[in-house]
Amino acid sequence: MPALTLPPVRRWIAPPVTQENIDWANLTVIDLAKAKTPEGREEQVRLARDATHKQGFFYVVNHGMDQANVDRMFDIASTAFEEVDAEEKLRYEARIKQTGTYLGYKLQQYWHIANGVRDRIEHYNIPRDVNEREHPNAVRPFLPEIQKFIEFTHRDILNEVQKLLSLGLELPENVLPDLHPYDETNHSFWRFMLYHPRTQEEEEKTNNVWMKGHADHMSFTALWSQPVTALQIKDHDGQWRYVRHVPNALVINCGDTMEYITGGYYRSAVHRVVKPPKDQDGLRRLGLFYFHYTADQVPIQPLLNSPVVQREGVTKRIEGDVPTQEKWRKTRTAVYGVSELKKAEDGSEYEIVNGVRVTHHN
Template sequence: MPTNVSNLPPVRRWVPAPVTKEDIDWADLTFVDLAKAKTPEGRAEQVRLARDATHRQGFFYVINHGLDKAIVDRMIDIAALAFDDVSEEEKIRYRARIKETGEYLGYKLPQYWHIANGVKDRIEHYNFPRDVSRREHPNVLRPFLPEVQRIVEFTHRGVLNEVQKLLSLGLELPENTLPDLHPFDETNHSFWRFMLYNPRSQEEEDKTDNVWMKGHADHTSFTAIWSQPVTALQIKDWDGQWRYVRHVENALVVNCGDTTEYLSGGYYKSAVHRVIKPPSDQDGYRRLGLYYFHYMADDVRIAPLLDSPVVQREGVNKFIVGVPPVQETWRKNRASTYGVTQLERAEDGTEYEVVNGVRVTHYN
């Protein structure tokens, strides 16, 4: 991707929140360095780091990926336009038909997901298809679509496919095993998201114990999150404790999703995470971020990679009762039901629903 942003359409600057100075219980996450992975010795080290991090926590940072910070900062500026410079009428026009289609494309408006005790979310997002030309977009975003398309492709191919090569080798399979299941072509329905968390009233904070989004695991193969400074993301760590994810300038936070856990027979762990109210010195700031949700090709079945010696040694947990669904069925059913169905309560206090024969747990 080009690093010169001076010849691009002008955009108003987003002023980020200051980094918190509070004493925080940070998660100890691994750094996967894509620059070091370019030499044989460094590649062997990064395979081990990516494998162990995904097996233990399902979360890790990716650094030295090759994208200039100025481009990421500019994309945040563009993201703000989607929420601050689009009228409510136009947002409704481009509203995603999530329950009807099983896809998030377009706006998810606030007050859609139930959080707790009658309180619904204060989260907005605008979602682009992997190929941004597949649909029409709000007027204010149209001059920036070529830039969005470039960062989508970079995140898919330049980051996640490269990480998947390391994780394929971690399963003792050919390095292109996982990337080949996640092509950047018309069979793939990965999507890009601008997401904005708006502050809430104290009454809503009290009713939800400060939880902005319930603990959950993503139904994707992976999610890539461009790090931003508002401290609110927590992971359910390897020891069962909730810990915060620290902001690292120009890094990506990559989390393993359910699909990769199923492909690896449970060896790679789907990362449970949630979003809660930020610390007091960031109170009142809006949390704006860039996300990429990574799927396999639509016709691939979500079944364990039984050729992997690691999967064979570690035992296979098939997770899914009956015939595994193909990616298209899985992604649409999970998207259409999340946050809007009646959940059952388990003995341990968690809530759950059954989708495609899989028990999907929600942590409140």
């Protein structure tokens, strides 16, 4: 059988990792290869459960995608920015506030960060089914590869992780994957993201924060690890710590949807992005992300049939009218980074969305 010929793509050369002395977060590593044996599976269930309960962040390794394919996807991500001119990006600009989705380009300086400084981040967002919408000319040859990568991330990685987390709730392993089907009811999406360097004046006005501390509103976010050190988590002791680059690993963080579905047992992780260390100053930070939702019709309410939730009690729930995933995702997306925030006594900022207080950490 002849080898499949892939369309040519310009290489994205990943920068070297930092050599600075960094305060790294101590994150759990989930090994999907070990989860294939009964003994290993029991261990990985415990690790996944405890990591998501205590920190909401963990790595996933030995997932079955080789490094060459990951590198090529970074090459394709770069194409979405380098090979598409400003005029074409405008034609595919996302109508975020109007539609409650990110699909298309979010251009630079859309979000307000602090003191009049707006973001230097651009991303191109692609639906779970890449054929739902048109794409820029430079991206079109790669759509079959992007689709395969999306499906692999959804089915072979996140759904496998969710089997472990279902067992961690002492439920059948299919419970969480069944809430996140790979079908037309699910509006998970893929993102290519590029952070551009900022001026010294912008850094001073924002205290070097590129994106405020926040929790994602979906069930899980999967980030393919990359070498520019800028992502921080707010650790269990309240300190901000950096997330270390692990080659060919995914960094998974739990979001608000999963926190509410588990009554607060699985914790949505607060994280932010800051200026890289000195030896990476001025570099652009390219990322591959998958934002994972339940099916649109799923109500955002606790799984009260979980023995763990019953024992631990419900510590987080949405009071009043319980939104569906569709209402939750559209409302949270539409207001993020553009709504008027209120000041809290502890110095953080907040807004009320769907009756829920959503905090933004400075």
